[in-house]
Structures are given as structure tokens and as C-alpha cells.
Amino acid sequence: MLASVYSGGLNGLEGYAVHIEVDCAAGLPYWEIVGLPDAAVKESKERVRAALRNSGFEYPSGRIIVNMAPADMRKEGPIYDLAIAVGVLKVSGQLEAGAYSEALFFGELALNGEVRPLNGILPMVIDAKERGAQCVFLPMQNAQEASYIEGIRIVPVSDLKQLAAILSGTEQPQVVTPETFRSLQVQEGMADFKYIKGQAQAKRAMEIAVAGNHNILLIGAPGAGKTMLARAIPSIMPDLSFEEALEITKIHSVAGELHGKAIVTTRPFRSPHHSASAPALIGGSAKARPGEVSLAHGGVLFLDELPEFKRETLEALRQPLEDGVVSVARVNAKVEYPADFMLAASMNPCPCGYYGDPERQCRCTPHQISRYLARISSPLLDRIDLHLEVSRPTYQELGSRAEEESSEQVKKRVDAARKIQLERYAGKGIFSNSQLKGNLLMQYCALQPSAQALLKNAFEVMQLSARAHNRILMVARTIADLEGCEQIDEAHLAEAIQYRTLDRKYWGA
Amino acid sequence: MPLTTKEIYWYWLTSCPGVGIGSVFAAADAGFSLEQLFYEPELLDNSAFRFTPDMRKNLKERANISRLLEEIEMHERKGIRICTAISPEYPQMLKDLWRPPATLYMKGRLTQFTEKSIAMVGSRHVSRKGAAAAKEFAGQLAESGITVVSGMARGIDTQSHWGALDAGGQTIAVLGCGVDVIYPQENADLYAAICDNGAIISEYLPGTEPKAQHFPLRNRIIAGLSQGTVLGEAGLRSGANITVNYACDYNRDVFVLHRGDGDGNFETVHKLLTMGAFEVTNAHEILDYYGWNAEKTAKFERKPAAEKPSGLDFFQEGIYNLLLKGDYSMQQMIELLHQPASKVSTALTMMELRGVVERLPGNQFGLKL
Numbered sequence: 068m069l070a071s072v073y074s075g076g077l078n079g080l081e082g083y084a085v086h087i088e089v090d091c092a093a094g095l096p097y098w099e100i101v102g103l104p105d106a107a108v109k110e111s112k113e114r115v116r117a118a119l120r121n122s123g124f125e126y127p128s129g130r131i132i133v134n135m136a137p138a139d140m141r142k143e144g145p146i147y148d149l150a151i152a153v154g155v156l157k158v159s160g161q162l163e164a165g166a167y168s169e170a171l172f173f174g175e176l177a178l179n180g181e182v183r184p185l186n187g188i189l190p191m192v193i194d195a196k197e198r199g200a201q202c203v204f205l206p207m208q209n210a211q212e213a214s215y216i217e218g219i220r221i222v223p224v225s226d227l228k229q230l231a232a233i234l235s236g237t238e239q240p241q242v243v244t245p246e247t248f249r250s251l252q253v254q255e256g257m258a259d260f261k262y263i264k265g266q267a268q269a270k271r272a273m274e275i276a277v278a279g280n281h282n283i284l285l286i287g288a289p290g291a292g293k294t295m296l297a298r299a300i301p302s303i304m305p306d307l308s309f310e311e312a313l314e315i316t317k318i319h320s321v322a323g324e325l326h327g328k329a330i331v332t333t334r335p336f337r338s339p340h341h342s343a344s345a346p347a348l349i350g351g352s353a354k355a356r357p358g359e360v361s362l363a364h365g366g367v368l369f370l371d372e373l374p375e376f377k378r379e380t381l382e383a384l385r386q387p388l389e390d391g392v393v394s395v396a397r398v399n400a401k402v403e404y405p406a407d408f409m410l411a412a413s414m415n416p417c418p419c420g421y422y423g424d425p426e427r428q429c430r431c432t433p434h435q436i437s438r439y440l441a442r443i444s445s446p447l448l449d450r451i452d453l454h455l456e457v458s459r460p461t462y463q464e465l466g467s468r469a470e471e472e473s474s475e476q477v478k479k480r481v482d483a484a485r486k487i488q489l490e491r492y493a494g495k496g497i498f499s500n501s502q503l504k505g506n507l508l509m510q511y512c513a514l515q516p517s518a519q520a521l522l523k524n525a526f527e528v529m530q531l532s533a534r535a536h537n538r539i540l541m542v543a544r545t546i547a548d549l550e551g552c553e554q555i556d557e558a559h560l561a562e563a564i565q566y567r568t569l570d571r572k573y574w575g576a
Numbered sequence: 577m578p579l580t581t582k583e584i585y586w587y588w589l590t591s592c593p594g595v596g597i598g599s600v601f602a603a604a605d606a607g608f609s610l611e612q613l614f615y616e617p618e619l620l621d622n623s624a625f626r627f628t629p630d631m632r633k634n635l636k637e638r639a640n641i642s643r644l645l646e647e648i649e650m651h652e653r654k655g656i657r658i659c660t661a662i663s664p665e666y667p668q669m670l671k672d673l674w675r676p677p678a679t680l681y682m683k684g685r686l687t688q689f690t691e692k693s694i695a696m697v698g699s700r701h702v703s704r705k706g707a708a709a710a711k712e713f714a715g716q717l718a719e720s721g722i723t724v725v726s727g728m729a730r731g732i733d734t735q736s737h738w739g740a741l742d743a744g745g746q747t748i749a750v751l752g753c754g755v756d757v758i759y760p761q762e763n764a765d766l767y768a769a770i771c772d773n774g775a776i777i778s779e780y781l782p783g784t785e786p787k788a789q790h791f792p793l794r795n796r797i798i799a800g801l802s803q804g805t806v807l808g809e810a811g812l813r814s815g816a817n818i819t820v821n822y823a824c825d826y827n828r829d830v831f832v833l834h835r836g837d838g839d840g841n842f843e844t845v846h847k848l849l850t851m852g853a854f855e856v857t858n859a860h861e862i863l864d865y866y867g868w869n870a871e872k873t874a875k876f877e878r879k880p881a882a883e884k885p886s887g888l889d890f891f892q893e894g895i896y897n898l899l900l901k902g903d904y905s906m907q908q909m910i911e912l913l914h915q916p917a918s919k920v921s922t923a924l925t926m927m928e929l930r931g932v933v934e935r936l937p938g939n940q941f942g943l944k945l
């Protein structure tokens with residue numbers, strides 16, 4: 068006797084079909100799974116056997132061979148328990164599944180027969196739909212997650228008994244009704260600019276950074292509110308489109324980071340601790356899990372205490388910052404995950420934290436300060452367009468009753484500036500000012516002679532380092548876009564110059 | 577000038593780490609000449625010297641004229657001169673001290689010490705105003721031909737040296753390490769400038785690393801080389817207190833520069849004022865005090881409060897008037913002036929480019945001093 072069941076697997080964010088055959092022959096009890104199963108798949112024997120018995124079914128005696136195709140793809144995780152159980156039920160004649168013979172099954176079994184949720188349901192179901200599947204059975208707790216996919220019947224099941232009842236036609240399936248997507252960018256309770264007192268310059272810098280898709284570095288003493296400011300960045304980023312939301316959800320689904328959410332509706336904010344390893348940040352480790360850079364895809368990656376991160380960890384950020392994707396090596400292949408995020412980082416101005424503080428005396432020597440700064444590799448620093456010094460709010464500021472602008476209002480200006488950039492760069496292969504280089508930079512950041520003279524003068528008077536030049540132009544371009552100006556003028560440049568703190572000579576000198 | 581044999585014997589004895597002028601006196605008390613010690617090194621075992629075994633080993637190994645000449649030549653190749661306490665160029669003012677440095681190592685153009693020397697000391701961590709006051713005062717001293725003596729440390733020391741150099745004057749840095757060791761490292765520019773326009777001196781053998789216990793002793797040379805010591809901004813724990821104490825011990829004068837007070841830590845200045853120290857605000861007062869004549873045409877008037885620069889727009893003028901009261905952070909200015917961050921940022925860059933304001937660490941801004 069031979070039974071045939073369908074399921075699927077994941078390679079990175081890409082799904083693929085898995086065809087499972089279960090053969091049962093007379094003989095002494097024997098069980099074998101072939102087709103590159105990992106340890107968790109091999110152990111499904113014990114879970115399937117216990118789940119069948121505890122759900123009132125019989126575990127057939129005899130030689131059972133489970134073959135999983137394609138044989139060259141490694142099968143990972145407990146995804147296939149449900150499919151194997153269905154195969155065993157069919158092959159032993161305990162179940163007829165005529166109406167659902169083409170359906171796909173995903174789910175892990177508990178010993179009592181319950182169906183447990185899985186990571187990565189969203190990309191697997193999307194892939195199944197794209198391959199023409201009509202119907203998918205999946206764990207009840209994953210139903211929400213799959214509910215945004217239209218054009219496929221999604222049947223959630225909570226245990227093996229219920230599944231058998233549906234398959235044999237004694238129970239009507241509760242098909243998930245597709246939801247319509249609504250971006251919930253500004254949610255109540257989310258960090259909002261209106262809750263941040265004062266800090267007008269910092270907020271302005273955030274607005275510029277988001278408007279031009281620039282990375283930003285916040286420099287300030289402990290307690291200056293750097294983290295609070297960074298957390299508010301997603302609230303002024305453009306709304307998520309459904310495609311973006313789906314892509315972000317896929318990543319979070321694979322990483323098991325959805326925590327019961329159906330779909331990611333807000334831009335992610337990830338802040339890994341500085342002790343995080345390079346695989347945790349970039350992705351990899353045993354199961355080629357997406358790292359923090361991919362979990363921050365479409366949102367903000369916040370590196371608090373930047374100089375405390377290990378050098379090799381920061382070096383590994385260069386590829387995602389450059390390409391917007393990361394390649395993660397796994398046993399027999401390379402997996403690519405999207406990793407297009409806005410980098411926000413924070414640091415103290417010096418090891419003790421009080422360099423330049425008006426109230427507390429910094430006790431660091433200039434040598435200690437320059438050593439501290441040197442911990443940030445310059446290729447990484449080169450990818451950060453804005454440096455912002457954040458000072459601790461005064462008591463007056465904290466107590467001020469002045470009405471602060473809300474994120475919603477700021478976002479309107481950001482959206483307008485982004486729209487200008489999208490139109491200007493249509494067909495040019497880039498979409499924001501932060502990506503300008505070479506000829507495009509010269510073309511779109513051309514300066515009038517008077518502005519040219521101002522920039523030259525600034526380099527001389529302020530002794531800026533050479534790497535500041537293009538960054539100032541790009542940021543000035545964004546400031547001009549926020550004002551709706553086609554030409555960068557002196558005022559735009561003059562403001563942009565204020566955001567290159569670390570290029571100033573006095574810093575650590 | 578090549579060293580005389582007497583000076584070479586002196587150098588031999590006093591360049592041994594741990595040997596000071598006390599050993600020279602001990603030899604005299606015991607009735608030995610240095611020449612005798614040199615040729616009969618077993619005399620070094622005499623308990624009157626209290627030499628350690630290491631010191632005896634060092635001295636015995638080096639009791640060889642050709643070896644010493646080699647050592648001296650090596651110093652000279654590095655531009656280092658040896659000035660023993662019996663050398664003619666040894667500063668007279670140090671000879672008056674109890675236990676003066678036995679041998680000085682010197683680098684730089686300055687060869688003749690003058691009695692018209694004033695020490696300037698203060699804290700390593702200073703406020704911007706305290707630093708600017710010291711720099712300006714040192715400049716006034718140097719302009720009138722007075723040599724400014726200090727220790728090349730961070731803060732007041734560094735400012736004082738630069739003040740003298742920028743005024744085209746002469747300055748001496750006394751180090752707590754070998755004269756060929758640049759400490760602190762960030763003062764490499766200053767070190768080179770002092771070599772060109774003054775002298776770097778130390779009683780430590782070239783190559784000696786800075787050690788905490790060297791600095792108090794170094795301060796006695798700073799005080800000793802100077803007719804008077806001017807104390808700038810300094811807290812109660814500043815090493816400048818030690819220099820002031822030496823100056824008092826040596827019967828030299830102590831002045832306090834009570835300017836730029838308000839932002840920084842002037843505790844020692846206040847303490848000395850209550851003890852009757854002489855308060856100065858202008859180098860003229862020092863010249864008067866000693867009856868010295870200014871050697872060059874000196875511009876003594878304190879810089880008048882800077883004229884309001886012309887050509888500021890209305891808004892920039894508002895910022896200027898605000899900064900007349902003190903330094904402010906960008907955030908404070910945005911609030912006090914009720915203007916958006918973009919406008920304040922732009923105006924500040926424009927004013928900085930015109931040399932009106934200065935950006936300070938911590939996102940603070942002040943008028944250019």
C-alpha cells in the first residue's frame with residue numbers, strides 16, 4: 068500500500084513543494100524516513116505514533132517507509148508531522164481523503180494529538196498559492212498569519228481528531244476569510260514625536276534623515292534621550308504598502324518573531340544589544356535564521372552604544388548597508404534575506420559620557436576620546452550621513468506646556484519629500500537622496516557659485532574632513548526637498564553642515 | 577660648548593637613575609672628589625652614599641670616559657644638551673634653591689636663561705574662559721619680553737605656552753619625563769613650536785617615561801626658574817597648588833589671575849585671594865611690580881569687549897545679543913528665540929563662518945573669544 072501527501076519547505080524566504088509518500092508493508096515493526104530529513108523530522112515518528120494513539124487511531128504494525136521528495140533538499144523542523152500522520156492514516160486504511168487529495172498539510176503534533184504552530188507559515192503558504200495549490204491545512208494558531216493571502220482555501224485545525232473529521236467529511240471546515248490590509252503606521256501608544264518634550268533640533272534631524280533615507284548617529288551623554296528619539300523614527304516613516312508588509316511578515320514568520328500577529332503593520336524597530344554576535348545581527352547560526360538586519364528590513368535598526376559593539380560585528384554590517392540584502396551561508400546552500408533598513412546608532416561623546424556637558428566635568432583625556440571614536444570603523448561611519456549631538460533636556464523643557472508637533476504632521480512633510488525624490492529618480496535605479504553618488508550626485512546636487520563658495524569656506528574655517536563633502540551635499544539635497552526647492556541654496560547647505568559633528572576638528576582633538 | 581672633564585664626571589654620577597645632588601654633597605662631605613670616585617669606583621661602596629646595588633652597578637659599568645663621550649654624543653645627535661649644576665649656563669635662579677636639579681637636559685633654541693621669567697600654572701581641566709584668560713595673559717607677558725615657564729600639561733599649561741608663542745615670545749616647558757618624550761601626545765605641535773622658540777627642559781634622563789611621582793618634583797623647577805608664579809583657573813586638588821607652595825618656599829611671588837571666573841573651578845584662586853595673594857588682570861601689573869621695562873612695544877590694554885560685528889541680519893543679531901550673556905546650547909537658543917531648528921542651525925553656521933561664533937563640544941555655541 069502507498070499513500071501520497073503534499074507539504075512544503077522553506078529555503079530562506081523562498082518556499083518549495085515537498086511530496087511525501089508513505090509505504091506500509093507486512094513484517095516486523097520498522098520505521099524509516101528517507102529524503103534528507105534533519106533530526107527534528109526523524110523524531111516525528113515518536114510524535115506521530117503517540118498522537119495517533121492518543122487521538123483514538125491505530126498505529127499500524129509493519130514496515131513503514133516515509134519518503135520525502137525532492138531528495139536533494141534538506142527537510143528541516145517539525146513542519147511535516149501533520150502530513151506524515153495523514154499519510155499513515157491513509158496507508159493504514161483509517162482515512163479516505165478523496166476531496167482533499169491535493170491539499171497541503173503543515174503542522175507539528177503534540178503527543179496528545181494537538182496541532183502546534185509553526186514558524187514561516189506565511190512564506191510557505193504564499194509559495195503554495197503561487198504553485199497553484201487550492202487548499203492548505205495549517206495550525207489554528209497560524210490562521211491569523213495566513214489570513215492576508217487571497218485565492219487559496221486556508222483550513223486551520225487544532226488537533227488530529229478534528230483534521231480527520233474534516234477529511235472524512237463528518238465536520239465542515241472553518242475556512243479563514245481573507246482580511247483586507249490596512250497600514251497602521253501611527254498607532255496609539257506608539258512612540259510619537261508629540262510625547263517628546265523639546266529636542267527641536269533632534270526632531271528636525273530625524274525628519275531630514277527619514278525624508279532622505281539617511282542613516283543617523285546620535286551623540287550625547289547618558290540620559291539625553293537618544294533611545295527615546297530613535298524609537299520614534301518609525302512613526303514618521305512612510306506607510307507600509309501591502310507588498311512591503313507581506314515581505315516583512317515573511318521574514319518575521321521565518322524567524323518566529325510574529326508573536327501571534329497576523330501581519331506586520333508597523334515598520335520594525337530592532338535594537339540588538341551590543342553583546343550580540345555577528346550571526347545574531349547578520350543572520351546565520353544553525354538554521355540560517357534571519358538576523359537583526361533582516362528583522363529590521365523596512366524599518367529601523369538601532370545600535371545603542373555603537374562603540375561597544377565588536378569590530379567584526381560592525382564590519383559585517385557593510386554588505387547590508389551597501390546592498391540592502393544579506394547572504395547567509397547554510398549547510399548546502401546560500402540563502403539571501405532582504406535587509407534594507409535605516410540605521411540609527413547612538414554613542415556617548417567620550418568614555419565617561421560627559422564631554423561637552425555643561426553641568427558635569429568630563430575626565431577623559433583627548434587620547435582616550437580619540438581611541439573611543441576610533442572603535443567605529445570609518446567605512447561604517449562613511450555610511451552615516453547625519454551626526455547629531457543631543458543634549459540633555461533642561462527642567463524647563465521637560466516642564467514646558469508647549470504643544471509639540473505630532474508624528475502625523477511630520478510624516479506629511481516626509482511623504483512629500485519622498486515623493487519628490489521618487490519622481491526625480493524614476494528610471495535612474497535609485498529612489499532616495501542617500502543613494503546619490505558619482506554623476507547623479509553631481510547632477511542633482513549642483514551648486515550655484517555663491518553656495519559653492521560657502522561650502523569651500525566652511526571646509527577651511529571649520530577644518531572639516533574631506534569625507535564630509537558628499538554627505539553635506541546629500542543632506543542639503545534632502546533639506547531642499549523638504550522645502551520643495553529645486554536648487555540647493557546657501558541656507559540648505561548651512562543647515563546640513565551642522566550635522567557633521569564628528570568631522571569637526573575640535574572633536575577629540 | 578664641549579663639556580669639561582669635570583662636567584663629564586658630574587654627568588656620569590648624576591645621570592644614574594636615583595642619584596641626585598644629595599650624592600654630590602655626600603661625596604664632598606666624605607672628602608672625595610668626583611674624579612676620585614670615577615677612577616676608584618670601589619669608593620662607591622662607601623655607606624655614606626647609600627647607593628643601591630643597582631646604582632653601584634650602573635656607575636661602575638659606566639665609569640669609562642669613552643663610553644660617557646659616546647652617551648653624550650648620542651644625546652647631542654638628538655638635539656639634547658646637557659647642563660650640569662656646575663656648567664656656566666646653568667640658570668642662576670635654580671642655584672638658589674635648596675637641592676636644585678643636579679643636571680638638566682635641554683632641547684630647543686633657547687640657551688640663555690633670563691631672570692625675567694614668570695611661571696603660569698593651573699588645572700588640566702579648564703573652562704573655555706579660564707583657558708582664554710590664561711592664553712591672553714601669557715601673550716601679554718611674552719610680548720613684553722618675559723619668558724613664560726610652564727609644564728606642557730593639558731589645560732592652563734598648554735594655553736600659556738601657546739599664548740606666548742602666538743605673541744612671538746619665548747617660553748620654557750619643564751617636563752616630568754625625558755625631553756625627548758612628548759607627553760601628552762596630543763601636544764606634539766606645541767612641543768615642536770617650543771623647540772623652535774624656547775626650550776624644553778627636564779632633570780630626567782632622556783627616554784624616561786612620565787611617572788606620577790615626577791610631576792611634583794618637576795613643579796619645583798617651574799617655580800624655581802621663575803621670579804613669580806601666576807595661578808590661573810585651578811581647583812583645590814590641582815597640581816598647580818604644589819607649584820604655588822614651592823614658589824612660596826623659594827620666596828618667589830605668587831599672583832592669581834582672577835579672570836574668566838564664573839564657569840570654571842577657581843577654588844584655589846579664591847583661597848589664595850583670601851590669603852592675600854596679589855591679584856592680576858593684566859601683565860602690566862607684573863612689569864610694574866618688578867620694575868621691569870617692556871622690551872618691545874607692548875599693547876597692554878585688555879582687548880575691549882568685541883565690537884558688534886557688522887553685516888549680521890536681524891535674526892543673527894538676536895543670536896549675538898543672546899550669546900553676549902554666555903554660551904548656550906542649540907536647543908536653548910531654539911527655545912529662547914522661538915525659532916525653528918532649521919533657521920537657528922543655518923544662522924549659526926553663517927555666523928561661525930564669519931568668525932563671530934564658535935561651536936563647542938556638547939552642541940554649545942559661544943562668541944568667539
Ligand SMILES: [Zn+2]
Nearest residue numbers: 417419429431
Ligand atoms: Zn569623558
